[in-house]
Amino acid sequence: MYKKILIVAAHPDDEVLGCFGTVAKFIQDGYEAYTLILGEGKTSRDEIRVIANRQNEIAILNSEIHKANSIIGIKKVFIESFPDNRFDSVDLLDIVKAISKVKEEIKPDIIFTHYKDDLNIDHKITYTAVITATRPMQSESVKEIYSFEILSSTEWNYPLLFSPDMFFSIDDTINLKLQAMKEYKSELCEYxxxxxxxxxxxxxxxxxxxxxxxxxxxxxxxxxxx
Structure with missing residues (x-):
């Protein structure tokens, strides 16, 4: 059965880390997939949020977003500009509306998003906003919602509460996930x-x-x- 997937991620590269191996499998099986990135990235690294000082870096990151998502065949990427690691400074309703706008445009059947108890505040708020935007009303298109883990955020929280109950084999798509991550040159870290x-x-x-x-x-x- 033909279905649509929406990935709702707080930051650039979260979509790759969280679910790209799985979504790549679904795309190969004929599903249509989209990505929504809510946060601008980068600006939390300044002592104060000065976007003008980061315009070139943000432009590079936006290019990386599109390149990474094209690797697995994401049909369209939506990019918002909520302040990095400062989602708690924004009215929750504004984030809910941003998600709802994309959701109403593509009408996804499945959403992949963050885990509610991640260490990162933006991840927590993204989860809450997704749940708020997908209330199970009769007309709601979303029938499945899955929370993913983000390396160096989910497992760094204490106590560790992530208890997965769904496992997707990515034996055939791990290389696509890694290729997509390679496009995030500004985000990759050393082992x-x-x-x-x-x-x-x-x-x-x-x-x-x-x-x-x-x-x-x-x-x-x-x-x-x-």
Missing amino acids: PHPRSLEGIALSAQYYGMSVGKKYVERFKVVRIIS
């Missing part, structure tokens, strides 16, 4: 940082062993309506 290419592959391999696969991505099921 042993979790957000290194080696760290991403090792994590997928380690989690795969727990369910008898070579590589997996893990998710917490939020909602499935059949």
Whole structure:
């Protein structure tokens, strides 16, 4: 059955880290997929939020976003500019409206988004905004919602509460995930940082062993309506 997927991510590269192996599989199976990036990225690295000082870097990052998403065949990327690591300074309603606008345009069946108890405040708020924007009304298109983990955010929280109950094998798409991450040259870290290419592959391999696969991505099921 033909379905549409929407990835709702707080920051550039979260979409790759969270679910690109899985979404790549769905695209290969004929699904249509879209990405919404809510945060601008970069500006939290300044002592104060001075966007003008970061315009060139933001332009480079936006280019990386499109290149990374094209690797797996994302049909369209939507980019908002909420302040990086400062989503709590914005009215929740504004973030909900941004998600709702995209959701109403594409009418997705499935949403992949952040886990509610991540260390990062933007991830937490993104989750809440997604749940708010997808209330299970009779006319709601979204029937499945999955929370993904983000390396160096989900596992760095304490106590660790992420308890996955859905595992997708990405044996055939791990290389696409890594190729997409390579496009985020401004975001990649050196091993042993979790957000290194080696760290991403090792994590997928380690989690795969727990369910008898070579590589997996893990998710917490939020909602499935059949």
